[in-house]
Amino acid sequence: MLGAKRLKCGLLMFEELSVVIPVKKSARPFIEQFAEQMLWLLRSDAKIIVVDSGGGELLWQYSSDKPISVEVDMPTARKLGYERVQTEFTLNLDDDNVLNPNYLTQAIQLLRANAKVVAVAIDYEKLLGHLGFGTSVWRSAALKELYDWRRDNDRRCECVYMWQKVLGKGLLIETLPYRAKHLKMV
Numbered sequence: 001m002l003g004a005k006r007l008k009c010g011l012l013m014f015e016e017l018s019v020v021i022p023v024k025k026s027a028r029p030f031i032e033q034f035a036e037q038m039l040w041l042l043r044s045d046a047k048i049i050v051v052d053s054g055g056g057e058l059l060w061q062y063s064s065d066k067p068i069s070v071e072v073d074m075p076t077a078r079k080l081g082y083e084r085v086q087t088e089f090t091l092n093l094d095d096d097n098v099l100n101p102n103y104l105t106q107a108i109q110l111l112r113a114n115a116k117v118v119a120v121a122i123d124y125e126k127l128l129g130h131l132g133f134g135t136s137v138w139r140s141a142a143l144k145e146l147y148d149w150r151r152d153n154d155r156r157c158e159c160v161y162m163w164q165k166v167l168g169k170g171l172l173i174e175t176l177p178y179r180a181k182h183l184k185m186v
Contacts, residue, residue, distance in 0.1 A: 014046035017108065018140065019091045020081030021049065022074055023056030030096045030183040031058050037098045037181075046091070049084050051077040056095065075150055075158070082147060085140050092143075094134035096183040103178035107137035110174055117172045118142035121163075125179045133159040135180045142171065 019041065023031070035042065035058055042048060042062040050059045050067040060067045068080050082090065089108055093099070099122070107120035121136045146169070149161045156164070166173050 014041075014044050014104065014108070016088045017091060017104075017137075018047040018049055018085040018087045018089070019093050020051065020078060020085065021056075021059060021093050021095055022077035022081060023050060023052040023054070023059060023095045024074065025054040031055060033183055034095055034098065035059060035062075038093075040101055041093075041099070041104070047085075047087055049081045051081045053077060059095070073151070075147075078147065082140075082144050085144070088140060090138045090140045090143050092134055092136050092138070097132075097135045098181040098183065099135065100178045100180075103176055103180075104137065106176050106178075107174075110176070111137065111139055114172070114174075116170075117174050118146075118166055119162075119173045121173055121175050122178055122180050123175070125181050132180070133162045142166075 042059070047064040048059075048062045049065070050056055050063040051072075052060070052067055052069045053071050056067070065084065068077075068084075070077075070080070072080065078092070089111060091104065103122055107122075110120050111117055119136050119138045119142070121132065123132060146162065146165050149158045151158075163173055
């Protein structure tokens with residue numbers, strides 16, 4: 001870890017979790033609010049992987065390793081982050097989403113309890129009509145195997161594409177009764 005002190009206490013123990021945070025230039029107005037509201041996670045035992053395409057310098061201090069600073073599209077940023085994952089579970093966390101800690105704890109418990117479940121999704125306070133991929137917890141091996149979405153190759157949104165891929169393989173997605181706050185929609 002580069003700078004910030006890690007916390008180890010009860011709910012915050014996520015040593016089997018990597019958090020991939022792709023930072024987009026468009027989220028700059030929200031990055032401070034995101035960091036402040038997600039400090040409980042950024043300072044946990046989770047491996048924080050920051051892929052910064054501009055404006056994410058504030059998050060570098062929480063990165064477990066050297067942040068990836070490169071101008072790339074979202075799918076490439078996610079893949080670069082996934083390449084660094086060595087933990088059993090991965091949280092996709094867009095830099096403008098704020099989570100309830102209980103969602104993360106229960107998502108990991110759910111994944112441990114049922115081997116057919118590969119992802120635990122969450123929707124947003126202002127419902128989008130689909131489950132967000134940018135805020136979901138995965139079995140890392142399944143995520144690395146399945147993620148190949150490219151905006152230019154598929155007209156479906158990333159969320160629908162990934163969920164259809166999971167279901168097409170006979171695997172399961174679960175949801176929990178929590179809502180993420182999407183800072184752009186507040």
